[in-house]
Amino acid sequence: MPAIYVHIPFCKQKCVHCDFNSYSGLDSLHRAYVGALVSEIALQAPALRNSSDNDLSVSSVYIGGGTPTLIDPAHIDAVLHAIANHFSITRDVEVSIEANPETITLERMAVLKEAGVNRLSIGFQSLDNRCLQVLGRKHSAMQAIDAFNAARETGFDNINIDLIFGIPGQTIANWASTLEQVTLLDPEHLSCYSLTIEPGTVLEREIAMGLVETPDEDVQADMFTYTIESLRESGFEHYEISNYAKLGKRCRHNLTYWNNGDYIGFGAGAHSKMLNIRFSNIASPAEYIKSVESGSCIAEVIDLSIEDEMSEMLFLGLRKTEGINLEEFKTRFGRPLHAVYGAQVDDLIRNGLVTWDDRLRLTSRGILFGNEVFSRFI
Ligand code: SF4
Incomplete structure (x- = not known):
């Protein structure tokens, strides 16, 4: 059962740390872009049905960006209608949308809910x-x-709040205050990311010019440890490296990625994975619109080898605190995990970064050094 992702690449202004496929100043493209999205959904659905023996019913739709709530909510309604017309949607479908605070109004929220x-x-x-x-x-x-x-x-009763820690100049006390205020709001889910300095961003240039200080990695590690402990005390389950949920409120859509499931992405630069094929769309919104009009917006298709699939199962699955079921690995690939990755796993165990019983999972130390662990399986 694939998940559906819809990309809305428009933002009011580019944030300094952002390297997502998002653009400011393209308001004049909103209408044409949504038209292209609706066309792409109609265009791709029959091909996806024919090329797959998969069940094409959908239990999660995620509208991300960019800032999807920047565009007219009637456009979001049109996209969701197109999805419902071409896919079979489960009764309990999770339909998420990313929103920035300055775009949230009672009227807009009411239309989205409807x-x-x-x-x-x-x-x-x-x-x-x-x-x-x-x-x-x-x-x-x-x-x-x-x-x-x-x-x-x-009436929204399932809300995630995205947070970033390790911002230049931020102290642990400052981060603790943000966490405390946020938990008082009582959201169902929290995503807490450590700030990373991405190449080509304004923040990277500001740091290179000495205008902003580089985030201190030790302080970031302390903030991460504080986050895990403090949110556990506030009743959140830490279920993925950066994600925390109240009981029954894990994000179904993102779990599809971490469980290495199938997903279909619509929109500029959106990625899809069906069975062992990965494909992605043209990234520029203007080019994407033109390419949909001419019948295909796919920029790249990659056939995944068995080795690629095993590697993905490892570095995605290990993001979850429950880790990877070893029996599942063996059933899927016909070989025990240790027969493929024995040397890496033994070394990681020696360094106290993973544990191993009926599942392979990160230790508390491994959670802090997740990227080091994942790099061993790529
Ligand atoms: S996608 Fe998010 S982080 Fe990036 S510029 Fe837009 S609002 Fe900022």
Whole structure:
């Protein structure tokens, strides 16, 4: 059962740390882009049905970006209608949308709810105005809290809040204060990411020019440990390296990725994986619109080898705190995991980064050095 991802690549302004496929100043493309999305869904659905013996019923739709709530919510309604017309949607489908606080209003939320959206992911990033300024965010801490309350008032009962820690100049006390305020709002889910300096971003240039200090890795590690402990005390389950959920509120869509399941991406630069084929769309929104009009927007197709699939199962599955079921690996690939990755696993065990019983999973230390572990399986 594949998950569906829809990419809306528009933002009010580019945040300094962002290297996503997102653009500001393209408001004039919104309508044509949504038209292209609806066409792409109609174009791809029969091909996906014919080329796959998979069950094409869908139990999660994720509208990400960019800032999907920047565009007219009637456009989101049109996209969700197109999906419902071409795929079989389960009754309990999870329909998530990413939202930035400055785009959240009672009216907008009501239209989205009516359109079938039942999960919101709000990009707070911080509840400290100085940190928000460092990231180049367009909202204040108070606006973020007001946005959350407006979403609740509209009836959204499944809300994720996105946060970033390790922002230049941020102290542990400052991060602890953001976490405390956020948990008082009582969201169902939290995603807490350590700030990474991506090549080509404004933040990378600012750091290179000495305008902003480099985030301290030791402070980031302390913040990460504090996050895990503090959120556990507040009743959140730490189920993936960066994700925490109240009981029964894990993100179904993202679990599809970590479980190495199939997914179909629509929109500029969106990626898909069906069985052992991975494909991605043209990244530029204007080029994407043109290419859909001419009948195909796929930029790249990759056939995954068995080795690729084994590697993906490892580095995606290990992100989950429950790790990887060894029996599942053996059933899927016909070989025990240890026969393929014995040397790497033994070395990681020696270094206290993974444990091994009926599952292979990260230790508390391994969670802190996740990237080091994943790099051993790529
Ligand atoms: S709002 Fe999100 S997608 Fe847009 S620029 Fe900022 S971080 Fe990137």
